[in-house]
């Protein structure tokens with residue numbers, strides 16, 4: 365699984381770096397065999413870049429291309445996609461379980477596609493409870509990582525828990541009463557077990573700021589745990605009333621993936637609906653959204669996957685907009701051409717806003733207002749529903 369420490373270190377890789385994104389999905393027949401499509405794509409893209417380089421840069425460029433190609437030949441990628449960052453003193457190979465588009469860049473590490481993928485695939489917490497144990501998984505970018513497996517063992521009943529029944533005069537109890545006492549003891553232990561799981565979920569949610577968490581288990585269990593959660597966490601919990609404590613890891617992944625996809629679709633639709641259904645505290649369209657974003661007035665942004673446009677950016681103050689004026693309106697310096705796809709993730713990180721990347725039906729609806737929109741800071745959260753919280 366991708367590590368957040370790695371993501372933070374990537375922008376600091378010393379240039380020039382060869383950045384490679386490849387669709388290596390082996391489910392596609394073109395990606396199997398001796399000369400898989402991703403290698404052909406790498407070589408043809410590299411050739412185009414090399415032709416544009418100054419002759420003195422070509423050797424070091426070719427060296428990095430050769431290094432990546434040799435690695436890919438020896439280690440056929442097993443993931444749907446890969447990102448590679450390779451330079452004279454650096455090498456990062458990032459397997460990605462997501463749909464990746466082929467890209468090759470030379471120069472500063474190019475993180476745009478990776479950031480788009482990160483905005484599209486938010487991490488989720490998954491908790492699977494059964495009568496034997498509670499498993500905690502982090503689900504991110506199509507991968508499931510088990511973080512903890514808490515076994516539940518029934519402790520032998522102690523006098524204290526037997527309560528007043530056990531103390532009642534030292535009379536030998538009938539079998540029926542013994543069973544009642546035992547059941548009471550079991551219930552009390554399960555109640556404590558559920559409370560502990562709820563506390564763990566609560567702490568985990570507070571630490572990770574998940575947008576959503578999935579709690580899977582029998583109806584009785586998930587309901588009992590849900591009752592113990594705070595209102596804010598309960599809002600984020602998606603209950604799945606299904607006992608999956610026994611299935612293999614592979615089956616679990618296959619069972620959970622469609623649940624997550626469905627949840628994401630519904631969430632995206634709900635977000636787009638609020639955006640289209642309100643006119644207060646919202647902005648839509650590329651121009652308005654970019655301007656408000658750079659004024660620091662945007663809190664959350666929603667955009668169609670891969671939305672693009674040609675923009676001009678000032679080399680000095682970094683102001684960016686769609687007007688084709690070669691000179692910056694703010695400081696009068698020269699401007700260069702950039703694309704929205706390149707700079708949106710960078711802007712979002714600079715202004716610390718959360719971005720939702722939508723596709724499918726939600727994407728088609730968002731297209732009606734230019735494919736992008738945002739919530740402004742001055743807008744009260746309660747007006748668009750507590751359940752539509754962002755990370």
Ligand SMILES: [Zn+2]
Nearest residue numbers: 678681692695
């Ligand atoms: Zn400027």
